[in-house]
Amino acid sequence: MADTSQAPAERAAPVIAVRGATKHYGAVRAVDGVDLEVAPGELFGLIGHNGAGKSTLFKMMLGLIPATAGDIRIGGSPVTGSGFRAVRRKIGYLPENVVLYDNLTGHETLEFFARLKGAPASECGPALERVGLSSAARRRVREYSKGMRQRLGFAQALLGRPRILFLDEPTTGLDPEAIREFYLILRGLKADGVTMILTSHILAEIQERVDRLAIMAAGKVQAVGTVQDLREQMDLPLWFRVRLAHEDFHHVRAVLGGLPVLAIEAREDHVAVECQRESKMVVMQALASLGDKVLDLHVHEPSLEDVFFGFSD
Numbered sequence: 669m670a671d672t673s674q675a676p677a678e679r680a681a682p683v684i685a686v687r688g689a690t691k692h693y694g695a696v697r698a699v700d701g702v703d704l705e706v707a708p709g710e711l712f713g714l715i716g717h718n719g720a721g722k723s724t725l726f727k728m729m730l731g732l733i734p735a736t737a738g739d740i741r742i743g744g745s746p747v748t749g750s751g752f753r754a755v756r757r758k759i760g761y762l763p764e765n766v767v768l769y770d771n772l773t774g775h776e777t778l779e780f781f782a783r784l785k786g787a788p789a790s791e792c793g794p795a796l797e798r799v800g801l802s803s804a805a806r807r808r809v810r811e812y813s814k815g816m817r818q819r820l821g822f823a824q825a826l827l828g829r830p831r832i833l834f835l836d837e838p839t840t841g842l843d844p845e846a847i848r849e850f851y852l853i854l855r856g857l858k859a860d861g862v863t864m865i866l867t868s869h870i871l872a873e874i875q876e877r878v879d880r881l882a883i884m885a886a887g888k889v890q891a892v893g894t895v896q897d898l899r900e901q902m903d904l905p906l907w908f909r910v911r912l913a914h915e916d917f918h919h920v921r922a923v924l925g926g927l928p929v930l931a932i933e934a935r936e937d938h939v940a941v942e943c944q945r946e947s948k949m950v951v952m953q954a955l956a957s958l959g960d961k962v963l964d965l966h967v968h969e970p971s972l973e974d975v976f977f978g979f980s981d
C-alpha cells in the first residue's frame with residue numbers, strides 16, 4: 669500500500685516542514701520531537717486531547733515562541749531566521765483565544781488588524797461579508813455573541829490574502845450552519861491553493877473535510893495520514909448493516925458460514941456483521957449472493973473518533 673503518511677517526495681516542496689520540534693517548559697514536554705510536513709494547498713488537521721501540545725506546536729510553527737530544539741520551516745524559511753519576516757506576511761493566524769477589544773465595532777476591529785498586517789483597509793468590508801458579519805459591522809464587539817466573535821477572529825485571519833492559514837480551534841462556538849459555511853470558505857481557499865492547518869476537538873466535523881491529519885498525544889505525533897490511512901494503521905474492524913425481510917435473517921448466517929467474521933448479531937430491523945478489513949470483500953460477496961433478499965446494505969467504517977481513541981489512549 670502507498671505510504672501517504674508524509675507528503676510524497678515527488679510532490680512540490682512542503683509549505684510547512686517540521687523536524688524534531690521540541691518545546692519544554694521545565695519538566696513539561698509540551699512538544700516532544702515532532703516531525704510533520706504539510707504540502708502546498710493541503711488542508712491538514714491536528715487533533716489531540718487537551719494539553720497534547722497542539723497550540724504550542726502552532727505557536728512554534730509561527731515563530732511566536734522559540735523551540736527548545738528542532739527545525740521548523742515555512743515556505744522554506746526557518747521561522748527563527750530573518751527571511752521569515754517576508755513569509756509571515758503570507759500567513760493568517762486564528763489563535764485559540766483571539767483577543768478583541770469590546771469598545772471597537774467589528775469593522776474597526778478589522779481596520780486595526782489590517783493596519784497591523786499592512787493589509788489595505790478596503791479588504792475589511794469583504795472579509796466581514798465573507799464570514800457573514802456584514803450586518804453587524806457597525807456594532808460594538810461587546811454586543812457580539814461567542815460565535816460572532818469567532819467569525820470576526822476568522823475574518824482577521826483572512827486579511828492580507830494569506831497563502832497559509834493556521835486555525836486553532838476555528839469552529840469553537842459556531843452553530844452547525846456557521847460550521848458548514850466556515851468549511852465552504854475553506855474549500856474556496858483550498859481551490860485557490862491556500863495551505864491550511866487547523867486544530868479541532870470535533871472529530872466528526874473534520875473527518876470528511878481534511879486531506880490528512882496528525883494525532884498528537886503527550887507532545888508527540890502518534891500517527892499521520894488520511895483518515896483511511898489511520899483506519900488501516902489501526903486495523904479496526906468494520907461493520908456491515910444488512911437489512912432483510914425478518915424471516916430471511918437466518919440466510920445471513922448460512923451464507924457467512926465458514927467465513928472469517930467476528931460477529932453476527934440480529935438487531936431490530938437489520939443484521940450487523942463485524943469483520944476485519946481484510947475480509948471485507950469476501951463478506952460483501954457472500955452477502956451479495958443473497959440477491960433480492962437484501963433490502964439494503966451499509967458498510968460502517970470506523971469513525972475518526974474510534975481511530976483517535978485507538979491511537980491516543
Ligand SMILES: Nc1ncnc2c1ncn2[C@@H]1O[C@H](COP(=O)(O)OP(=O)(O)OP(=O)(O)O)[C@@H](O)[C@H]1O
Nearest residue numbers: 693696697698716717718719720721722723724725
Ligand atoms: N506557557 C506555558 N508554560 C508552561 N506550560 C505550558 C505553557 N504553555 C503550554 N504549557 C503546557 O504544555 C502542554 C501542551 O499545552 P497546549 O496548550 O499546547 O495543548 P493543546 O493540545 O493545545 O491543548 P488544548 O486542546 O487544551 O488547547 C500542557 O501540559 C500545558 O500545560
